[in-house]
Structures are given as C-alpha cells and as structure tokens.
Amino acid sequence: MNHDPKHILIIGGGYVGLYTALRLQRRLRGSLRNGSVRITLVDPQSYMTYQPFLPEAAAGNLSPRHVVAPLRRVLPKVRIVNGRITKLNHDGRTATFEPNEGAAREIGYDIVVMAAGSISRTLPIPGLTDIGIGFKTIGEAIGLRNRVLSQLDVAESTEDEEIRRKALTFVVVGAGFAGVEALAELEDMAKDSTRYYRNIAPEDLRWVLVEATDRVLPEVGPEMGRWTLGELRGRGIDVRLGTRLESCVNGHVVLSDGDTFEADTLVWTAGVKPSPVINATDLPVDERGRVKATTRLTVAGHPDAFTAGDIAGVPDVTNPGQYCAPNAQHAVRQAKVLADNIVRRLRGEELLEYRHKYVGSVAGLGLHEGVANVYGIKLRGLPAWFMHRTYHLSRVPTLNRKVRVVVEWTLALFFKRETISLGEIHRPRDEFRAAVAADRRR
Numbered sequence: 001m002n003h004d005p006k007h008i009l010i011i012g013g014g015y016v017g018l019y020t021a022l023r024l025q026r027r028l029r030g031s032l033r034n035g036s037v038r039i040t041l042v043d044p045q046s047y048m049t050y051q052p053f054l055p056e057a058a059a060g061n062l063s064p065r066h067v068v069a070p071l072r073r074v075l076p077k078v079r080i081v082n083g084r085i086t087k088l089n090h091d092g093r094t095a096t097f098e099p100n101e102g103a104a105r106e107i108g109y110d111i112v113v114m115a116a117g118s119i120s121r122t123l124p125i126p127g128l129t130d131i132g133i134g135f136k137t138i139g140e141a142i143g144l145r146n147r148v149l150s151q152l153d154v155a156e157s158t159e160d161e162e163i164r165r166k167a168l169t170f171v172v173v174g175a176g177f178a179g180v181e182a183l184a185e186l187e188d189m190a191k192d193s194t195r196y197y198r199n200i201a202p203e204d205l206r207w208v209l210v211e212a213t214d215r216v217l218p219e220v221g222p223e224m225g226r227w228t229l230g231e232l233r234g235r236g237i238d239v240r241l242g243t244r245l246e247s248c249v250n251g252h253v254v255l256s257d258g259d260t261f262e263a264d265t266l267v268w269t270a271g272v273k274p275s276p277v278i279n280a281t282d283l284p285v286d287e288r289g290r291v292k293a294t295t296r297l298t299v300a301g302h303p304d305a306f307t308a309g310d311i312a313g314v315p316d317v318t319n320p321g322q323y324c325a326p327n328a329q330h331a332v333r334q335a336k337v338l339a340d341n342i343v344r345r346l347r348g349e350e351l352l353e354y355r356h357k358y359v360g361s362v363a364g365l366g367l368h369e370g371v372a373n374v375y376g377i378k379l380r381g382l383p384a385w386f387m388h389r390t391y392h393l394s395r396v397p398t399l400n401r402k403v404r405v406v407v408e409w410t411l412a413l414f415f416k417r418e419t420i421s422l423g424e425i426h427r428p429r430d431e432f433r434a435a436v437a438a439d440r441r442r
C-alpha cells in the first residue's frame, strides 16, 4: 500500500455511510492504527436511522432509541463530525463543512464517498408546507405518533363536531413503502387506542390514502399489491387510486377526484429525490439529478470519488438499461462493494462490479399483518409479518440493537402497547415560558 497518509471523507452516515465506514474500519484496521489512513464521516445527526423500523417506532412497538445506531459507538476508529457538507470541490479535493454550531471550514481529502441519500420529493401544492409532514426521520415518525394520539385527545375533549371530525381525519399521500407502512401501523395503533376513549369508536377514525398511480406498494409486485389494496380497504381505509392532492390550505383538503374534506394531519410520502448537496458539487449528475455512478460505484470520470444509495444513479447490471432502485436492499450491498473498492483503490488493484438482482420486498401492515414477495415466494398476513420482523431484525446494525429490539417485541407479547401522546416534548419550553409570563403579570 502507498505510504502517504490517505484521508477518506464519507458524506452521510445513513445506510451507505455507516456500512461503508464499518467495513473500512475492519478491513483497514492496521492502516488506521499506524496512521497511514484516516476516515472522517460527516452527518448532521450523531446516529444512523434504520428507516424500515420507523413505522414500528411511530406505532410504539419500538423505542425511538432502538431504531437508530449511535455512530461514535459503532465506529470508534472513525472521526465523526456533525454538520453538513454544503459544497464539494472535487477537483481541488476539498469539501466545505458547516458544523451544526459555528463557522464553516474546509476539509481536505484524498478519497470521497458521496452518500448523502435523499429527501422527500414535494410539489408546489397550496398549504402543503404548512400542514404536511414527511416520514423519513425518527423526529418525523415520533412527531407523527404524538400527533395522531393527541388528535384523539382533542376529539375526546371537544363538543364541536367539526373540530372532532377534522381531528379524526388523517391523510397519507403516496402509497409506496413508506406511505403504506406508516399508514397501516398508525391506523392499527390509533384503532387500538380508541379502547381508552369513552367517545371515540374505531369507526370514527377516517384514514385516507391518496395515490396518483393505479396501484399500491409496487415494491411487492402487482399480485401482492392488489392483495394489500384489498386488505387496506377491508380495514375501512379510504384508498383513492389515480388521485392527486390539489390543495390543503388550513387543512381543507381538495383532491383531484373532486372530493373535499377537512383534515388536521397530512403525511407526505410521495417519493424521494437526491439530496440537494449534489447541486453544490462539481460531480456529474444524470437526467434524474442523481450522481452519475459507474457499475464499480465510482463517480463517472472520477476514480477517487465513490457513491451509492439513494443519491446515486447506479446502473443495474442484472437489468441492462435500468438503474438500481433507491432502497436499503441495494444500499447495504453497495456499501460492502464500495468499501472493498476503496481498499482495492488504495492497493492499486482492479475494482469490483456491483451486481445484485432485486429479490423482492417485505412490508409490515400493523401488528400481525404483513405482505411479502421475496425470491418469488408470496406471503400475506401473519407469516409475512413474521418474515418482515425476522428479516429486519437480521439487518438492523449491531448485536446490541438486535437484542434490544427482540426484548421490546417480547415484552409486547405480554403487555399492551403504550398509547400515550408526549406531544409536549416538541415544545419543551412552553411550561417555563408560562411560568415567566405569570411572574411578570404579578
């Protein structure tokens, strides 16, 4: 190996960033020890979020702490800095880093890994910015849980029928993985919670799923997608296919099928787009705004820049002419090849090609309900739900997390799930401010 100290900069500590760093930490153990290689990972958060568990966290089946992996603890040989990369000058091998607090500074590097993932893809719909909430982060998942439960409190405590109806109407836009799983888990939890309310029956809750195309959950294929549609409708969920949200100003929802109604809660899960950091770099992007990647997970034309995951347009060699879909299945496997290719680059060896045929998906639809289509095996109901749990348990990073998740699931077999809204944690200073205001009035 070359004896110049090499600095590897990883942008993003999600699936790709964490798994790449984990493998590099193991494979470059000696070089990290003798200082010939150092690795820096940048992310605004100090943890990696295991996104497939967000719906279970929102439903209260898992604690928020157990669906995230603490980066510093998992990556003791890697320097973690919290903030954002706001600009990348790859020709000059420098990145502009804006820490969460304080002035921006330049970070020099030899090899960069662009793994900043994606953000929600939104549309300029009137009212969306004011009432919409995404479903990509642990903050959004827990915020939504507290929101749904506090809406039950509102409905129970009012005598105004309009307020009550609006509080009990929940809209989800987008019927992919995130939307269907979030809706199914939250609906299940809310229905379960109604037993503690005197004036709310399960059928008083109104859940509306709005989807612009003519299918739900495309990730599990047409047959299981149709089954999921029947399952959701059978639970009383109002699924509108071929329909778009046109407006939601002050919670007045207008749909493209002409229907209008009032709703206090609107979840936006209508797709993702590459993280905007990519527009502040000199790396090439493709027609969909993703980093142009090669099949060896380098950035096209830049052998010292690597990329993978949701931000990258990686050609799918198992499906010529297509690109790998933005999902965790690819992200984790790409990270492994990406890390191995960095080691190969350092050793002057030929890089490996990323090759993985999409094997299908599993999705949870609430307690004891699921749907799966994996290696052509189609499952529904309890077996699919069991498969969903075992698969994600095997994938969640670190043994420590796995044990905690199993303990939580086991406890849930014996005790009813928690249905408390801790909405107050989103406004922790309100109480103190009220005390100060009361003192001033005296």
Ligand SMILES: Cc1cc2nc3c(=O)[nH]c(=O)nc-3n(C[C@H](O)[C@H](O)[C@H](O)COP(=O)(O)OP(=O)(O)OC[C@H]3O[C@@H](n4cnc5c(N)ncnc54)[C@H](O)[C@@H]3O)c2cc1C
Binding pocket: 011, 012, 013, 014, 015, 016, 017, 042, 043, 044, 045, 048, 049, 051, 052, 053, 054, 055, 083, 084, 085, 086, 115, 116, 117, 118, 135, 136, 177, 178, 181, 275, 277, 308, 309, 310, 311, 326, 327, 328, 329, 330, 331, 361, 362, 363
């Ligand atoms: C609710 C939900 C459920 C899902 N379920 C499944 C599933 O069941 N199966 C499946 O295969 N896929 C699933 N996915 C998709 C999967 O989670 C993503 O494809 C995967 O997370 C992509 O990994 P990534 O590393 O590219 O991005 P991410 O994991 O999103 O990581 C990107 C990281 O980059 C950081 N970052 C962003 N901008 C910057 C910047 N400027 N500087 C520094 N850091 C930055 C972010 O903070 C983040 O930590 C789900 C997604 C969601 C939202």
